[in-house]
Amino acid sequence: MSFVQSYLMTARDGSEAALEQALHDLGAALSQIAGSLGAMVLRSRADARSFSFLEFWVDDQARDAAGPHLPNEVMGRIKDALGAPPQVVGYDRLGG
Secondary structure, eight states: OOEEEEEEEEBOTTOHHHHHHHHHHHHHHHTTSTTEEEEEEEEOSSOTTEEEEEEEESSHHHHHHHGGGSOHHHHHHHHHHBSSOOEEEEEEOOOO
16 A cells, blocks of 8 residues: 655745745655655645645655655755644555
């Protein structure tokens, strides 16, 4: 069963564009990591500072093994653009 890691993030005031670009860059990097099934970036229609980032993995072990392969520069840009720590939830993908 595949695994989805969800991150709900809020950008610091004025950092919305920077966070959006960094999340797109992270999604592109994830697509090159073994076990990744891609990523999706979503922005709230109600609050332009609110983003969801979804990672799709063959399983949770693949996600766990990806850590050393994440681009430090992109992760730093995400951290700098955040207004608060992300809310993280893991899901079993049941369909779709």
